[in-house]
Amino acid sequence: xxxxxxxxxxxxAYAPDTWLEQHPTIRVGVPNQLQPLIYQTENGAAGLDVxxxxxxxxxxxxxxxxxxxxxxxxxLEAIANKDIxxxxxxxxxxxxxxxxxxxxxxxxxxWAVLTLDSDMRSGSSVRMGALHGQRVAVVKGYSIESQLxxxxxxEVVSVSDIDEGIDRLRNRMVDSYVDSxxxxxxxxxxxxLPGSKLSVLDSTQGNALYLAVRDDWQxxxxxxxxxxxxLTPQQRDALKRKWxxxxxxxxxxxxxxLELGMKIGSVVLxxxxxxxxxxxxxxxxxxxxxxxxxxxxxxATHDELTGxxxxxxxxxxxxxxxxxxxxxxxxxxxxxxxxxxxxxxNDDFGHNYGDELLIQAAQRMKNLLRRSDTVCRHxxxxxxxxxxxxxxxxxxxxxxxxxxxxxxKPYKVKKQQLEVSVSIGVAMYxxxxxxxxxxxxxxxxxxxxxxxxxKNDVRLAxxxx
Numbered sequence: 291x292x293x294x295x296x297x298x299x300x301x302x303a304y305a306p307d308t309w310l311e312q313h314p315t316i317r318v319g320v321p322n323q324l325q326p327l328i329y330q331t332e333n334g335a336a337g338l339d340v341x342x343x344x345x346x347x348x349x350x351x352x353x354x355x356x357x358x359x360x361x362x363x364x365x366l367e368a369i370a371n372k373d374i375x376x377x378x379x380x381x382x383x384x385x386x387x388x389x390x391x392x393x394x395x396x397x398x399x400x401w402a403v404l405t406l407d408s409d410m411r412s413g414s415s416v417r418m419g420a421l422h423g424q425r426v427a428v429v430k431g432y433s434i435e436s437q438l439x440x441x442x443x444x445e446v447v448s449v450s451d452i453d454e455g456i457d458r459l460r461n462r463m464v465d466s467y468v469d470s471x472x473x474x475x476x477x478x479x480x481x482x483l484p485g486s487k488l489s490v491l492d493s494t495q496g497n498a499l500y501l502a503v504r505d506d507w508q509x510x511x512x513x514x515x516x517x518x519x520x521l522t523p524q525q526r527d528a529l530k531r532k533w534x535x536x537x538x539x540x541x542x543x544x545x546x547x548l549e550l551g552m553k554i555g556s557v558v559l560x561x562x563x564x565x566x567x568x569x570x571x572x573x574x575x576x577x578x579x580x581x582x583x584x585x586x587x588x589x590a591t592h593d594e595l596t597g598x599x600x601x602x603x604x605x606x607x608x609x610x611x612x613x614x615x616x617x618x619x620x621x622x623x624x625x626x627x628x629x630x631x632x633x634x635x636n637d638d639f640g641h642n643y644g645d646e647l648l649i650q651a652a653q654r655m656k657n658l659l660r661r662s663d664t665v666c667r668h669x670x671x672x673x674x675x676x677x678x679x680x681x682x683x684x685x686x687x688x689x690x691x692x693x694x695x696x697x698x699k700p701y702k703v704k705k706q707q708l709e710v711s712v713s714i715g716v717a718m719y720x721x722x723x724x725x726x727x728x729x730x731x732x733x734x735x736x737x738x739x740x741x742x743x744x745k746n747d748v749r750l751a752x753x754x755x
Contacts, residue, residue, distance in 0.1 A: 308704075309509035316352050316510070318343060319359035319374040323451040326476045326533045327379050330358060338472075338533040339378035342396060343501070345525065346517030361450045363431035372504050376514075379470075380502040381433035381495075384591075384606065388661060391511050391597055395498040396518045401434050401491040402471040404483075406459060416489045418444075424465035427455040434468055437494060452477055459483075472533070506656070508597030509649070593667040595645055596652035604666035604674055608726045611678045615719055622719050623686035625675035626733035627693065630711040630745040632671040639706065646703045647710065654696050659689070674730070683718055683750065690714045690748040698746060711746035713737050722751040 320330050328337040335356035343354065357374050359365035368374045370389035382392050403421065422443040428435045430448040438446045447464050449455040452474075455467040460483065474488055501518075503510050591603040599607065611622050629651065636644040648671065655665045655673065664676040675693070680686040697712040715736025723729035732751040740749040 306509040306512040310350060310352065310513060313507070313510070314352055315355055316347070317355045317357045317373075317375045319365045319368055319377040320356050321359055321362050321365045321377075323453060324362075324379070324473065325480075326472055327470070330356065338397075338529055341529055341532070342521070343376075343378060345521060346396070346501075346514055349517070349520075350513060361431075362429050363450075366431050369502055369504055372506070375504050375507060375510070377502040379499045381498070382500050383433060384603070386502070387591070387599075387603075389505060390502040391505050391508055391592070393501040393503065393511050393514045394518055395500055396521075397499045398497045399499065400471050400497055401468055401494050402474050403489050403491050404456070404459060404467045404469070404474055404478075405465065405487050405489075406462075406483075406485050416491060417493050418491065421466060421468075425463075427458050427464040427467045429455065429469065432469075434491075434494060438468070456481075456483065506653070508653070511597055512594075596649055596667050598652050598656075598673070599664060599666040601666070601668060604664070604668070604676070605726060607664045607666070607676050608729070611676055612719065612724075612726065614678065620681045621721070623677040623680040623683075623689075624717045624719070624729045624733045625677065625686070625690055625693070626668075626715045626717075626730065626737040627673040627675065627697075628713050628737055628741070629671040629697070630713055630741070632710050635708055635710065639703075639708070643703050643706065643708065647701050647708055650701050650703070651697055651710075654699075655693065658692060658696055674733075683716075686716050686718065687748060687750065690716050694746060694748060713740040713745050714748045715740060715751060716748060717751040721753060 318335070320328055320335050324337070326337050328335055328339040334340075340356075347354065359368040359374055359377070365374070365377055366380075366386070369377045377390075379397075380386070380390075380392070386392075403416065403426075418437070418441060421438070422441065425445045425447055426438055427447045427449050428438060429451060435446060435448065438444045447458065449458065452467075452469055455464075455469065456477065458464045459467045468491060471488075471490060478486065478488070501514055503514070591599060591606075593600045608624070615622050632644065632647070635647060648667075652665070652667065652673075655675070659665055659675065659677075660679070662679055664678075666674045666676075668674045675689075677686055677689060680689065693714060694712055697710070701708045701710070715733040715738070717723060717729050717733035717736060719729055722732035736749040736751040739752075740747045743749065
């Protein structure tokens with residue numbers, strides 16, 4: 291979006307429950323080749339993620355529309371382009387978060403590596419170092435792809451789906467194929483690969499899975515988080531048994547398992563060992579997992595109310611902009627915003643009205659800014675905007691003045707028309723500071739200068755320090 295194009299202010303309330311009334315249909319992306327997590331059927335879709343999402347939305351009066359979105363990379367592009375509204379089983383990354391929002395983690399599953407005629411033992415756990423010097427196939431767009439590339443010692447071969455990956459392995463065009471453990475087990479049970487060995491890939495990132503939501507539907511994130519929190523351990527266990535071990539729960543005898551094992555080599559042993567290891571690891575690491583979940587919640591990168599990046603992510607984005615500007619020798623801008631009259635609204639109408647106004651104000655800022663820009667909630671009614679491509683003072687001031695105009699337009703909150711204005715301070719790197727703290731302090735001082743001058747205005751930081 292160009293800076294000269296203003297998106298219209300939202301015409302509906304953004305409080306999650308009232309937002310839901312305006313959005314009775316949710317399009318859920320169904321990627322190709324993602325069994326048993328999610329796959330299309332004649333009646334819609336099935337899989338672990340389908341069952342989970344139905345439970346998460348059980349209390350919502352919405353229709354889930356299962357929408358084919360193609361290969362995994364195409365599905366990531368579909369949600370970024372808003373062709374779908376929700377995508378399941380997505381690993382979090384800062385890069386992805388620029389085009390989609392994330393719920394809290396709702397599931398986790400390990401990565402695994404499939405090989406032929408290697409020294410690895412089926413059902414064992416191996417580190418990424420075991421793949422050094424190999425040609426490794428992985429589906430394009432998977433989060434594990436960048437981790438493999440970053441080692442600098444693995445030749446990564448991008449494939450469109452699991453069929454292409456295993457076909458390349460079968461024809462010795464690659465040495466290994468990496469995918470999610472449940473997906474690989476499901477594929478091998480359906481289409482056995484004689485001589486294959488499957489191992490859990492240990493010490494990797496991306497095991498935690500999230501629901502990705504289009505970035506202009508933040509209220510849905512809040513609603514889905516409620517559903518995730520409502521899932522009981524008993525429900526999780528039931529779904530795990532249903533989708534992770536269905537072949538072994540059909541009452542096969544030892545003789546039948548042995549006969550199948552003779553036909554497909556180590557695949558049956560693989561199934562037994564992989565699920566045994568999986569359950570064992572769950573038991574041994576349950577305390578560590580719970581601690582990790584608490585840490586994830588604690589270091590969450592987004593503000594719970596508005597869905598905007600919080601101070602932690604703001605710090606990270608500012609440091610990234612600083613490093614980039616140091617390399618390119620190009621300036622960038624930081625804006626510090628404070629809503630004028632917000633405290634009066636809280637006092638007169640209550641915090642529920644104030645919260646909903648903040649949500650609407652956040653959405654207006656997101657609609658106005660470019661995708662490369664970042665707007666963060668600094669705290670209370672204060673916001674910080676990072677403009678990494680604003681290399682001239684004039685362009686930064688132009689954005690700030692547009693924000694002043696848009697944020698001053700009336701807000702409709704629960705049939706009540708509310709009004710606030712905004713005071714903005716602008717600081718430029720490196721003129722007003724060459725580190726994060728100095729830039730923020732300069733922009734903050736300029737914001738207070740705008741307030742002192744009568745509010746509802748913009749001020750450029752001073753070079754006097």
